[in-house]
Amino acid sequence: DAGVTQSPTHLIKTRGQQVTLRCSPISGHKSVSWYQQVLGQGPQFIFQYYEKEERGRGNFPDRFSARQFPNYSSELNVNALLLGDSALYLCASSPTGQGLVGGYTFGSGTRLTVV
């Protein structure tokens, strides 16, 4: 079975632009979470979606938004990019909303660089 797939793997954007990151969970997993990992730091929680509904939101501005599709894939959108948005964006999937005691499987992330 394929793991969690994220695309693109790398991208470079200019300040003020908008970006869309994509995540395909493991087949059968209904929950997707997004994390931002700035270089040299641990990940920070952005969103969790379960059964296409937002279940949790971290302390991020409204420029960050996400959605989950009927096939459980997800998109993270960031508007009006700032230099500080440069980070590795990680997607994690789990069978249910509660991750089954840490049953989150992570993708390899999208490295976003804002110039």
Add this chain to the structure above:
Amino acid sequence: AQTVTQSQPEMSVQEAETVTLSCTYDTSESDYYLFWYKQPPSRQMILVIRQEAYKQQNATENRFSVNFQKAAKSFSLKISDSQLGDAAMYFCAYRVRDSNYQLIWGAGTKLIIKP
């Protein structure tokens, strides 16, 4: 506020020896999960070991074991017989059992294995 602290930015160990990575956390909750994740250069977060707070017995997974001290809010990871493939960033993470879906992460410890 719930926080996770890893006080060792970097640790090094000779191949085949034992190393312990430290983690402390702050919470007012009584029922939660603790995790150690490994992040190699491939960037994917890989679950190493997990501990449920209500279990007094320390978790063990092959060469990896934890020392969970609930009263002291300490959760250290011991790696025995260190191998070159263990070289990576190690992150300690915490999650409340039921009411919160997000993982809260420490800043990570870079583990270097000397051949």
